[in-house]
Amino acid sequence: MKFKMIATAVFGMEAIVKKELEQLGFENITVENGRVMFDADERGIARANLWVRTAERIFIKVGEFKATTFESLFDQVHKIAWENYIPKNAKFPVNAKSVKSKLYSLSDIQSICKKSIVNRLSKVYQTQWFEETEEPYSILVGILNDVVTVSIDTSGSGLHRRGYREKGNEAPMKETLAAGLLSISRWQSKIPLIDPFCGSGTIIIEAAMMAKHIAPGLNRKFDSESWRLIPSSIWKEERKACYEAIKHDVDVVLQGYDLDPRSIRTAMDNAELAGVEDIVHFQVRDVKDFSTSYQYGYVVTNPPYGERLNEQEEVKQLYQLMGRVFAPYKTWSKYVITSYENFEREFGTKATKNRKLYNGRIKTYFYQYFGEKPPRPKRTTESIENSKNKS
Known part of the structure; x- marks a missing residue:
């Protein structure tokens, strides 16, 4: 199964993340401010989380649409096929962020999106109550200029948590x-x-x-694991x-x-x-x-x-x-x-x-x-002859 993925990045680091994804063999890579989009299958999700050194998190993008009212937000989130991702007893907390948009109350965005997801899944799984006791599917609803991007976090804790820095100084660098x-x-x-x-x-x-x-x-766990x-x-x-x-x-x-x-x-x-x-x-x-x-x-x-x-x-x-x-x-x-x-x-x-x-x-x-570069080694007569023979 193919997924649309988002690798989030520190501002100014997007091109570096893109280069890493290219080197890992991912395709359809595009860059926006603070994020890099790419395609991946199930194996690609594992590989991206294990190998990308400079991204902050890896998300599955499950929906994108424009919404300027809470009614529209509810309806559009409801259209997403959540049952393809979230099992019956899984945890699915909803987080939100909003920049330059008519919908700006984060608590309201989170509450309405959660209700919309529960409403759809309750019909699919024929239950009114979700225990939310099993594996986590953390959902992020990001709104920028009234465009809503809905995604599921595959990483869990940020990718900077490699597992080796149990101790740090007062101002550690990620x-x-x-x-x-x-x-x-x-x-x-x-x-x-x-x-x-x-x-x-x-x-x-x-x-x-x-x-x-x-x-x-290599030395840590991921939510999607x-x-x-x-x-x-x-x-x-x-x-x-x-x-x-x-x-x-x-x-x-x-x-x-x-x-x-x-x-x-x-x-x-x-x-x-x-x-x-x-x-x-x-x-x-x-x-x-x-x-x-x-x-x-x-x-x-x-x-x-x-x-x-x-x-x-x-x-x-x-x-x-x-x-x-x-x-x-x-x-x-x-x-x-x-x-x-x-x-x-x-x-x-x-x-x-x-x-x-x-x-x-x-x-x-x-x-x-930039320091002065080392001088190029001088080409000897023997090396010149060898290169001519090879050609």
Whole structure:
């Protein structure tokens, strides 16, 4: 059975999610603000949840229509063939969001949609009471400019919950955003990577999971894993494929530093839970002591933003220090995410590229400084002759 799917994304990350879906072999992919649509069958639902690193959740889209009155909303929701998705005793909570629409009371939207679904299912299952004691089918009713999109959440908890970060620091970065930053930077496992403000280790651990080809959803459960709609055999087969895809012999340089010893201990614990402790290195170190013997590499980091007024001067000085510390490493590319509007001025250099992203509810900018590329190897007479012979 084919389904219309929605992968939700952080604003600014939609193209990265689209690229991932393409690489996984999905078709009919289209992009809108905050979401990416694609087609999938039952196996595709499992595969998307297990493998997509940068999306927030995966939904089945079950209906889309215009509604400006609650009567119209009730009637249109009632037309959806809910019995094709929701068994008799399943849980089906309804959540709502509304932006720039005539219907804006979230509690009323939720209540009316729930009544409409119950009304239809009560006729199908010939009952007036639903126990709602079995597997969950969380329904989202989103209204934008009076257009209603009705969908069912296949993921459950957000896809950023990989299962390895039981502990975190005060301001953790979502795993999905960390993976997105690495994708935007086009980091590859052959490139040394350092995060000098690693906190609980998220960026380095996400890079390690990419290097070892560990599916991000391998160590967690999904709501749709308990659905009768998707045979359990599919999930078993897809999980088995994930285990078989893991690379165990990986040559990679991944280093994370932080001033806080507690953060470093947490990062090490998280790396162990993620199954990547063998290829990462975490150490207590001040950014002022940044150094590396590798000629080429990437710095990808999420330094303090200075969101509070009393922190502004401290953060300003920190960014000036970063500019001085990183300046000698002209062959290294530096990627910094921050909400600080004058980062480039304090850092001392205008970024090669700049991308607006959201870290939670905070508007941030991902400043990208491209390092000098390694020289191309000179072609010898022998290599030229070999290439001629091959052609």
